[in-house]
Amino acid sequence: MSSDVKSAVRVLQIFQLFAELKMPASLATVSQRLDMPKSSCQALLRTLEAHGYLANRDETKDYYPTRKLFEEMRVIVEQDPLLKDLMPLLQALSDETGETVFLARRQGVLVHYMEVVQGRQALRFAGLAGDRRPLYIGAAGQSLLGGMPKAERVALVNQLEFERYSPNTIVSAAALLKQIDEGLKKGWFMSVGGFQLEVSSIGNFVWLNDSLYAIVIAAPTQRVERNQKSISRHIVDLCARVTQR
Structure with a gap:
């Protein structure tokens, strides 16, 4: 993006590289990669x-991150007022259903995963906090669009550029708006294999501190379709409880 500060992006890329490598790296390796x-x-x-965020691990002078960033981020996350209240509820929803639960909000034409609670199933949706997806491919995007005033929703959807990720991806504004209208009538939103055929999701929108969020359960498509009634009921109930609080 043109608004990115290059030096800040470089720092983030360094930590992302270490997360990918999972081992110390030399100056030459970081520079090249x-x-x-x-x-x-x-x-x-x-x-x-x-500043204590990297250290030389041995005589090779390879670098590796210290725990300093982890400890600072842990404190930040633990004291986040929004997540502090919501995390026990998201965790409880995951425990009740056995599936992965995530909280998301809109960033322009993207869905941004704010927090993810991994399900206990061996085969599960494995999204991560910080992941971003196009608005039109899942229940999170449908939920967030469904919570918008209709005129704003229609205007935004008509600006989207659609790309097919799977045979089930919605690739037109008309189809997406129809899907959202159906979700509004049901009181919850569902996407079957919109990004990957093997993964589906059910969600709904909720207002928190005057901001629109989506609470979503994502899981293998077969389980979502088999447990559709139960999952949608859990989602609707949780969103209602959050709104009341």
Whole structure:
């Protein structure tokens, strides 16, 4: 995006690279993988090291993140006023259904996963907090669009550029608006294999501190279709309880 601050993006890319590698890396490796000039890369690595976020692990002078960022982020997340109240409810929903539950909000034409509680099933939806998806491919997007005033919803949907991710992906504004209208009549929203045929989701929207969010259960398609009534009831009940609180 044009509004990105390049140096900030580079720092994020460094941590994302270590998450991918899962092992120490040299200046040369980081520089090459991120396509950065060695001098710029070295300056960033040394700055992060000086502030305690990276450390040399051995005589090879390879870098690896310390626990400092983890500890700081843990404190931040634990004190988030919104998640502090909601996490026990999301966890309870996951425990009751055995499925993955996530909280999402809209960022432009994307769905942003704010928090994800992994289900206990061995075969489960494995999304992560921070993931983003197009608005039109899942129950989260339908829910968030469904919570908008109709005129705003129609205007936004008509601006979307559709791309097919699976045979079930909605690829037209008319089809998406029809699906949302059906969800509004039922009181919940469902997507069957919109992003991947093997994964489906059921969700609904909720207002929190004057902001629109979606609470969604995502799971293998067969389980979602088999347990559709139970999952939708759990979602509707939780959204009602959250609204009352």
